[in-house]
Amino acid sequence: MAAEQRKLLEQLMGADQLIGTGSQGRNSQLSITDSKVCRSYIAGTCPHDLFTNTKQDLGPCPKVHSEGLKAEYDTASASEKAKWGFEFDYLRDMQKYIDDCDRRIDTAQRRLEKTPDEIRQTNDLLKQIADLSNTINSGLQEVSILGETGSVALALSEMHKVRTSKHQKESLERDLKNLQDTSGPSGHQKLQVCDVCGAYLSRLDNDRRLADHFFGKMHMGYSDMRKNCKKLSIELKGRAPPVRHHEEDDNPYTSGGRPLTGRGPRYGGGGGGGGGYRRRGGGRW
Known part of the structure; x- marks a missing residue:
């Protein structure tokens, strides 16, 4: 807002008069190479003008924005601009x-990012899921061997253990998904x-x-x-x-x-x- 108001004042009063409102009452126009002139404004766009009325509002630029000097720069030759080096x-x-x-x-x-406790919980769940996967694979192999040897009762008992391990694994996988979806300060958002x-x-x-x-x-x-x-x-x-x-x-x-x-x-x-x-x-x- 401050930068926009300054532009409006420059148009109404002229940049020369605004420059002369400093503590020493200067009323002479600054040259384009004066250190008090905003070179970002001259060569392009001053960052202070980009974020007015936003969360990143930088406030008014401490240097002079003069449309006249900007016009002088725009009409200058390439060699003159290179000598100034405002870029x-x-x-x-x-x-x-x-x-x-x-x-x-x-x-x-x-x-x-996740908190240390959330990272620990995730690692614990991953380990339990991996252990159950190994238990299930070993159990299925055992069932196959028992079935081939005719030990039907033992095979059925082992198969019951495998199914129990599968249910536990599915439950832990749901817990892991919920933790991943809700972990961190962002949570469900x-x-x-x-x-x-x-x-x-x-x-x-x-x-x-x-x-x-x-x-x-x-x-x-x-x-x-x-x-x-x-x-x-x-x-x-x-x-x-x-x-x-x-x-x-x-x-x-x-x-x-x-x-x-x-x-x-x-x-x-x-x-x-x-x-x-x-x-x-x-x-x-």
Whole structure:
């Protein structure tokens, strides 16, 4: 909401006047290379504008959004854009929020995992079922041998034991299925975590509820961010970020005019992407 209101004020009052409302009362227009300008907004879409009025609302962007400067960037030549290198700032910002989202997804996935007690119960049931399977197989072999030797009474007695073991095994298999269906904090709700935005979804949701999620503002925001991050990572691969001698404090890629190593975004990987939902480690629902 704050970002949308700022855009409206820029249109009504002009970006220059908004820039001049700071603590020092500045009223001169900032240049496109000023460190106070939001380069993600200039080069693409500021992450602060993607999630307004959602659970992931980032609040207003601390830097200046100027439609005039964005228009200047859009009409600039390719060589001019390469000299500014705003794409590197944009990629760094997107990767930061994607990494935060991925950490939330991992945390949410761990919350849905079975508890130690549930794991113990599952292992105990599996062992009992395996033991009964061996008992049944051995009993059937014994029945066959007794039948061949004419020991009918003993064969019938052994067959009764086999049937009892089968009933016990079927009962334990039902217990195991119930435990698997209801284990974990998700329980009967069958919760899963969306690999795009980290929201909880239920496999019991109808198509309308799932569509509301997939086309919701938060899901679409992270989906677009991941797509743009992946695309930009490929485009910038092999290119060196600009050296900004006059912005040493703001620029994460340089120090004292010298490029740093091991800093900045991961240009090779990017975010995973599309607009659909996929289960972690598996296919789509």
